[in-house]
Amino acid sequence: MSVGIRHDDLRRRNRAMVISAVRRAGQPSRTEIAATTGLSHSTISAISSDLIQEGILTESKPSETASLKRGRPQVGLGLNPEATAVMTVVLSLNFLSVAVIDYAGQVIAEEQRRLDTLTMPRDELIGECTAIVRRRFEDPDLDVRSVARIAMGIQGITDTHARAMLWSPITSQTDIPFADILEGEFGIPATMENDCNMMAVALQWRDPERYRDDFIAILLSHGIGMGLVLKGELFTGTHSSGGEFGHMIHRPGGALCRCGRRGCVEAYAGNYAIWRNARMMSEDAEPADVGDADMRALAARARESDGPEREAYRKAGEALGFGLGSLFALIDPAPVAMVGVSAAAFDLIEPALREAIAQTAGGQHSKSISFDTEPNELPLIREGCAMRALGFVDQEIFAPGVQVKPGKHVA
Amino acid sequence: MSVGIRHDDLRRRNRAMVISAVRRAGQPSRTEIAATTGLSHSTISAISSDLIQEGILTESKPSETASLKRGRPQVGLGLNPEATAVMTVVLSLNFLSVAVIDYAGQVIAEEQRRLDTLTMPRDELIGECTAIVRRRFEDPDLDVRSVARIAMGIQGITDTHARAMLWSPITSQTDIPFADILEGEFGIPATMENDCNMMAVALQWRDPERYRDDFIAILLSHGIGMGLVLKGELFTGTHSSGGEFGHMIHRPGGALCRCGRRGCVEAYAGNYAIWRNARMMSEDAEPADVGDADMRALAARARESDGPEREAYRKAGEALGFGLGSLFALIDPAPVAMVGVSAAAFDLIEPALREAIAQTAGGQHSKSISFDTEPNELPLIREGCAMRALGFVDQEIFAPGVQVKPGKHVA
DNA sequence: CTCTTTTTTTCGAGCCTCGAAAAAATACTG
DNA sequence: CAGTATTTTTTCGAGGCTCGAAAAAAAGAG
Structure with missing residues (x-):
């Protein structure tokens, strides 16, 4: 069964809710947030003033939607781009790319590189991945300490916990624990994501109307992959990335x-x-x-x-x-x-x-x-990784500690 | 996104947790409940004394596990069988059965009946189902008002919301809204469940060690059906019972x-x-x-x-x-x-x-x-319906009102 | 300049959970 | 058999959180 709700979890979850509402809606006012979350105005006011104080949100003053209405104008809340940053690493057939993305989701630096993944030995493959990340960190424009998360995407099978690549068509190597490698090298939490799952995540953000609760993303490329969203959640296998x-x-x-x-x-x-x-x-x-x-x-x-x-x-x-x-x-x-x-x-x-x-x-x-087509998978995978990493940050910034204990399932 | 957590939800959810812990564990002490839920002893004490006062739980005095330990002996908490009752109705090929089950899960009355489902016209089929339920209610031993839920199980496809049978191999009729029919007839909340899903639910209760987070129940009978549990939860299609x-x-x-x-x-x-x-x-x-x-x-x-x-x-x-x-x-x-x-x-x-x-x-x-075999599906289906109905009651008894608003999905 | 409307903040009330300490209930010890 | 140790359960005050109502703020309307 899932674990009981502690009193302190309450604030934590509601903070998460507010951040998630802002990320989703763009520039919502406090009133809008209160409406979508169902919480009272007082609560939203308290939480958002905390978040602003902590530098997670910013007030995006007036203008914008020309206020033709009477009354006090709404002030929009936005994500503070400088709150933190995340990094994405996408490894696909003969191609490696990395990008740094600010907290608001904008790309602020990137690098791409061709390499012969199929023939490359294990150490070299791992070395290329860490090297390209290291070069980003050496960029004087980037404050290293602002990067809070690395999300790596790869074509192939990954494990459920998003720690390792188990098998991939782009290399003969198997079972590379990329997440651990990156964490060990840079001391920043990292995950290893499946490419098709990231495509699905990206579609959800690109077109939330069409890709909402249930949809399928199929990769038609050298191999055939699938990312599946059911009831609004990414569906993964019980042991591997699944699908x-x-x-x-x-x-x-x-x-x-x-x-x-x-x-x-x-x-x-x-x-x-x-x-x-x-x-x-x-x-x-x-x-x-x-x-x-x-x-x-x-x-x-x-x-x-x-x-x-x-x-x-x-x-x-x-x-x-x-x-x-x-x-x-x-x-x-x-x-x-x-x-x-x-x-x-x-x-x-x-x-x-x-x-x-x-x-x-x-x-x-x-x-x-209905079928939609999108010939270019790489941008989708990168976007998906970015949103996934930012999602983790959203969950961690406001939740200093206090994570649910591993509990048994509920009826 | 899912809706924020209100302050009153807190107690509601923790009450649910306690009831669920008791249903699962049999006769747990307050201390055991505190351990499995992660809540403090004070909280468990407060909640369980409420639940006892409300007649939902009972203290099952001493004896039991011969207390060889020192210290104050634990007092086990159990479900009060008289708290309420539920009814199960199982309709399968040429066979209709009904049972009344007390809050602790014991069968207290039942009736079975052969009928020719394949040739039966629609009205007659519906009539037989309501009649067999009515006969149970007419039983003088049964306090009608104690029945809080009806769960009906049928071989065939049902809709996601567990309201109607959409298609079934046991009859040529389609789209029978059994849940609405039973609710209309008896004024008691009802659901229409898929047989294989109920088999899976029953297995989870019968052998929680083996059938816990991920397993598959396959019905090998006239047709082939499946009930699927993934990550501890029954997997259903997005529109129909699925699988x-x-x-x-x-x-x-x-x-x-x-x-x-x-x-x-x-x-x-x-x-x-x-x-x-x-x-x-x-x-x-x-x-x-x-x-x-x-x-x-x-x-x-x-x-x-x-x-x-x-x-x-x-x-x-x-x-x-x-x-x-x-x-x-x-x-x-x-x-x-x-x-x-x-x-x-x-x-x-x-x-x-x-x-x-x-x-x-x-x-x-x-x-x-590993494969397990069980030649007789009907008892499983009935058990599953019973547990499902009791689960609903668990959720409703302690949650007077205050249900989550239908919200958008979360990242 | 005053009134109206809408958004946001403030403030006290009411719950809830928690930790610590007390109370209760039994086994062990001499 | 009385006293001590041990374990479970209850009690009590503290701290936090959300809520509703009212106040404050910030505009447009007249």
Whole structure:
């Protein structure tokens, strides 16, 4: 069962609520905050004056929404950009990037770097990651002590506690405890996040109307990944980052997947699988890396004529459709965002995908399921990491100590 | 975002915590409750003396665990059986049962009845359900006003809010708002629960060691159903009861399922599917009802000789294995309880099932996944309904009013 | 310049939890 | 059998938190 509520938790939680309301709403007045949180004006007044005093919030004086109304004008509350900063590190295939983000969410410094992740030995890979972070800290413009959190995102499987990369397609290395490494190196709390989960987090912030309580973000790239939000919360597996949509079984004993098994969705819909089918290679052919440019050229050819390229995309759509259908049997249909280079070829994928879904339990709603596409995953992953890190800071700045004890579950 | 915590919520929640601790632990002393909830002894003392005064808890004097220790002996706190009562109604294929359960969880009255659910018209089906409940209320031994909740369980799909049956294999009727019907008829709050979810709830109470944070209950009967507990909480779909494991796609375009689609797991592992395969009928053959006795005879024949019967169970195991494998790709492996008549034939199913799982993303753990079997689902469903109803009562008795406002989700 | 309206702050009241100390209830000891 | 030690439970005052009501502040309207 979850633990009882102590008297001191009360303030802590309500402070959290106020900060979260401000981060979400932009420049809300105290009155608006009182309305959305359900707390009384007196309480909001007390909490926000504390937060301002502590330098967490700032009053953003007048102007803004031209006050045409009578009465005392509202004064907006905003996050103080200088309250603290966070750092994001995103490691993807052959590419490493880092960014420093202020408390209000603005990027204040960044650096990107190409490197050959696939062949790189373990130590070198870790070394590159720590080095790029170190260079940011050496930047004289940046006050080192202002960085309160590092969130690292990686393509691959991470553990539930967001401490380590367990497996990744971008390197042959496994089980790298990046969070511990970064914390040890820089003495700043760090987490290791799954790329697709961060995409989902970012979508939630980018378009809260559309991506709110339930939605799915699917990465269509070299591999197939998924970030899933259910009832407003990121869904993770019980041991790992979870949601290995790409490795649901599409055809038992079917095409060879990069993971070594057969018949996974990814073995039909990953870049290498589309490439393999478009070239009419065997379904057992070893998965090969395909560049984004090659994939775009492939899509162009598929649009031109009805040859094996188009058929390859059709097969990808079918695999994705049946996979989504099975998923929808479990969680009910939800809006889907397709992200990554093959999302730019979604026009080639969609017909077969919808046809497949229509044959599944999700089928009755197949027409109403809406798809969005976003070809570029990296900015999304970075945004997600930033929001995640800021979220942790929000929770920690106001909660000096006093964390819930690990309790048993509740009925 | 979720709503702020009011000062009065504090007591409400801590009262809930105490009641829940007592329901879970049996006869805990105040000291034990203080330990598990993390609240101070003074607080527990205050809350429990309130609860005793209100007739919700009782002090179960001494004896019990022979107090060999020095010092003042602990006095156990228990639920007062007379505090209130709940009623469960379970509707399954050709069978309707009702039970009255006291606040401590003991059955105090019950009635069961056979009826032909498949052919029964809508009004008659509803009429039978209300009539059996009415008969309980007419029992002079029962104080009508003591029943505070009705939980109805049904095989089939229910909506997220536990108000209505949307679809069920036991009748051709759809969208029956049983919760509203019972509330309207008897003026007592009611819910409409999915059978497999209730099985999962019951398992959690029966064996909290084994079935705690993450586990799966699978109903192997006429159809294939699933109840899923993740991170200690019942997992439901966003619109429906969710977890339609039986209708994940095993083989695209494959065998005909009772739901009208093709290739579902159920079309290979449901009773009718096993029967169809054992008789070497076409996979397109219309699903037919098979009695439990016939299924037991089939299993016996399969054990005797390696004929089509054994092959039918093998196919069922394969379908279940690949389905579980896909599920484990999404949620990580967890203990599984197999429930229902075909769980008694699990020895015939298990080899192929494990072989299939080994070929999937869950494969690396296939050996460590443990299966439990329970051939009789009805008692589980009833227990689950009872615990669910009592849980609601626990929440409502101490929370007179003051419910959280429907809020937006939190970061 | 005064009145009206709206936002924000102030202030006392009422709860709630906590820690410390007291009270209660039993086993151990000689 | 009386006194001591030990453990559980209750009591009591202190400190904090939120709330509602009223006051204060800051504008536009007339």
